[in-house]
Amino acid sequence: MKTIELKSKMLKCSYDELTADQRALVDIAKEQTNNSYSPYSNFRVGAALRLSDGTIVRGSNQENAAYPSGLCAERTALFAAGAVYPDLPVVSLAIACNANGQFTKVPGSPCGACRQVMTETEHRYGGKMEVILYGEDEIYVFESAKDLLPLIFVSENLEG
Numbered sequence: 001m002k003t004i005e006l007k008s009k010m011l012k013c014s015y016d017e018l019t020a021d022q023r024a025l026v027d028i029a030k031e032q033t034n035n036s037y038s039p040y041s042n043f044r045v046g047a048a049l050r051l052s053d054g055t056i057v058r059g060s061n062q063e064n065a066a067y068p069s070g071l072c073a074e075r076t077a078l079f080a081a082g083a084v085y086p087d088l089p090v091v092s093l094a095i096a097c098n099a100n101g102q103f104t105k106v107p108g109s110p111c112g113a114c115r116q117v118m119t120e121t122e123h124r125y126g127g128k129m130e131v132i133l134y135g136e137d138e139i140y141v142f143e144s145a146k147d148l149l150p151l152i153f154v155s156e157n158l159e160g
Contacts (some may be wrong), residue, residue: 008147010140018139025050026134027028027096028058029150032073033098035060040067044098045108045154047073049081057081070132074114078121089125093145096134107133107140110148119152 004132015023025048032046040063047059059077063070076093081090097108110133122129128144141149 002155006150008142010142010147011136012140013141015139016155020089020140021050022092022094022130022132022141024054025092026096026132026139028056029073029094029096029134030098030103032058032060033096033111036073036098037062039063040065042100045073046096046098047077048091048150049077049090049093051081051085053088055085055088057085072111072114073118074110075129078117082124083122087125090121090129091127092130094132094134098137103136105137107135109133112149115145115149116153119149120154122146123152123154 009109018026028048029046032048032157033044036044036046036072038061045061051057057077057080059073059080061073062076074093078090095108095110096106118129118131122145131142131145133140133149146152
């Protein structure tokens with residue numbers, strides 16, 4: 001038996017320490033919380049992603065009375081990008097959470113399903129996707145979605 005240690009790297013910073021492009025993406029993600037349909041949880045999540053050509057795609061969480069039928073903000077944005085711009089890689093994704101009318105102090109973390117979709121998106125295009133998680137008091141920046149889900153499940157796992 002052998003113990004293997006997995007490590008992830010993230011940058012913890014403030015809004016002012018972000019680049020102009022990162023701040024713009026965070027601002028759009030924050031705006032997108034207004035488009036959330038979340039009457040059950042009152043937890044509004046917004047996402048904004050930048051494609052390799054600079055195009056911005058937006059998403060927000062969409063709840064449903066049949067709870068499993070809802071969809072997270074990250075996946076609405078990533079699936080929209082894949083459907084409308086299938087040949088353009090996603091280079092950056094920002095996520096913001098608003099609970100009961102206030103942005104969370106610390107960043108919300110993507111659920112497991114979103115992490116899987118994020119890493120599949122990276123794998124699909126063969127490059128890294130920066131992930132920015134916004135919180136009022138601190139912001140986390142990951143160089144790659146794989147830092148959020150190091151043991152990814154991709155197409156090669158389906159081979160015999």
